[in-house]
Structures are given as structure tokens and as C-alpha cells.
Amino acid sequence: MKRFLTAVAVTVLVSGAAVAADLGGAHLKVGSDTTSPPMESVDPATGKIVGFDVDVVNAICAKINCTAEFVTTGWDGIFAALQQGEFDLVASGVSITDERKKSMDFTNPYIVTGQAVLMRVEDQGLTIDDFKAQGKKLSAQANTTDAMVAADAVGKDNVIAYDTFSASVIALRNKDVDGVVINGANSAAYEREFAGELVVGIQELESDPLGLVFRKGDPTVDAFNEGLAAIKEDGSLDQLVDKYFGIN
Incomplete structure (x- = not known):
């Protein structure tokens, strides 16, 4: 951080x-x-x-x-x-x-800022290469640069876009997806809110002005x-x- x-x-x-x-x-x-x-x-x-x-x-x-x-x-x-x-x-x-x-x-x-991936604590340590090799799913809010970054990272077929960011986080907590692409400026707030459950496991995917x-x-x-x-x-x-x- x-x-x-x-x-x-x-x-x-x-x-x-x-x-x-x-x-x-x-x-x-x-x-x-x-x-x-x-x-x-x-x-x-x-x-x-x-x-x-x-x-x-x-x-x-x-x-x-x-x-x-x-x-x-x-x-x-x-x-x-x-x-x-x-x-x-x-x-x-x-x-x-x-x-x-x-x-x-x-x-x-x-x-x-740098875009990041929010994931469950037990998955901490996974890399983007692991996501691609294991067919893990990323999510993001629809019609955002986060969604585009997710598609570039793991392929469009492995991305589930939700209408709201909160829906993406709920999907992660429910294990419907394995990570959420998030603007790095917001990442610390979600780590605090879900301390012990969610963590920013991958940082600085892309620079984001x-x-x-x-x-x-x-x-x-x-x-x-x-x-x-x-x-x-x-x-x-x-x-x-x-x-x-x-x-x-």
C-alpha cells in the first residue's frame, strides 16, 4: 500500500x-x-x-x-x-x-492511481497468470475502465460485469467470482470494511489518471x-x- x-x-x-x-x-x-x-x-x-x-x-x-x-x-x-x-x-x-x-x-x-484486484484472503498470492491458467473469474462494474482492464487481463469470457460495484463485491464474497478489479484509490477502504475476509492481492495493473x-x-x-x-x-x-x- x-x-x-x-x-x-x-x-x-x-x-x-x-x-x-x-x-x-x-x-x-x-x-x-x-x-x-x-x-x-x-x-x-x-x-x-x-x-x-x-x-x-x-x-x-x-x-x-x-x-x-x-x-x-x-x-x-x-x-x-x-x-x-x-x-x-x-x-x-x-x-x-x-x-x-x-x-x-x-x-x-x-x-x-493504479488499478488493483480485490480477492478473498485465502486466495492472497494469486497472480494474473494464475487467474488465466486456472480459469478464475474477475468481475467489475459494467461500462468502466475497470471492466476493460479485467477483460485485457484474463479475457472477456472470464469477466462478469455487474451494474454496480457493490454487486461485484457481493459476488466475490459469495464466491461467484474470484476477484474484483478496483481503482487503487478505493482499495484500502474495502480492505478496512472487509478486514480478514477480502484483501487487495494484486496491485498496479494499469496507471489510471x-x-x-x-x-x-x-x-x-x-x-x-x-x-x-x-x-x-x-x-x-x-x-x-x-x-x-x-x-x-
């Missing part, structure tokens, strides 16, 4: 720049799946949406004079809802891919890039990485 966190700390990719952008106090709605702690989730005690993505967006808004209201939205419809104007941007641990860039705009990456998502051509993305550069430059982003992913 230390290796993963070191990679996060040194591979946040933004360019330093003075902040000139001012959104004039604009109130922005932010779509988020809110099912992937510590990136974003709903606090059961307060009902509020909390997490790393929430704090990053709020820190950027503090630099460029805007406020953010997070809106829970299912992953399957999140990009369509953005295009339809239901909110102004998406912050939901979204991987930047060439295919997605054809229809939407991304900020510069605010964090780079994450960005905030806007409608194609939205000039607000430039302001967010300036704010992102500012929170990198003043150390605020590093502090948030430490808060959510640091070793205690």
Missing part, C-alpha cells in the same frame, strides 16, 4: 500557474455516483456526500470563486445526465480515456484547470491526498 500511495503523491499531473479565473460566485451542480469511498460516498450519519472528490472540487472552487453542490447519480446514466444539463460537471473518480475525450472535456488529471468531466466545449474547464494548478502549487492537493490515502 505504501508503494501505491507514493505513486499517487508523485504522479499528480498539473502545471503550476497563477490563478486568474473568477467564476463570479457561480453555483455548480456536480454529478457523482457516491458509492466509492473514499472518493465519494454518502455519510450514513449526516446524509451528506463526502470524500476526496468532494474536497478537491471545493478546494478548486475556493480558488476560482464558485460553490459546488454534489448530486447523487447512478453511474450508468451519469454522462448522459451531464450532456442533458442536469448538472455542470462530473466528479466521480472518472478515468481519462481517448474514447471519452471524443464526447466530453476533462480537466488535467488531479490524481493518478482521473479527471473532472465537463460538456464538450465548456469554457469552465479552463478555470478549473487554473484552480487545480493552484491547489497543487500551494500544497492543498497534497494535503488531501495525505488525508484520504496516507498511512496512519
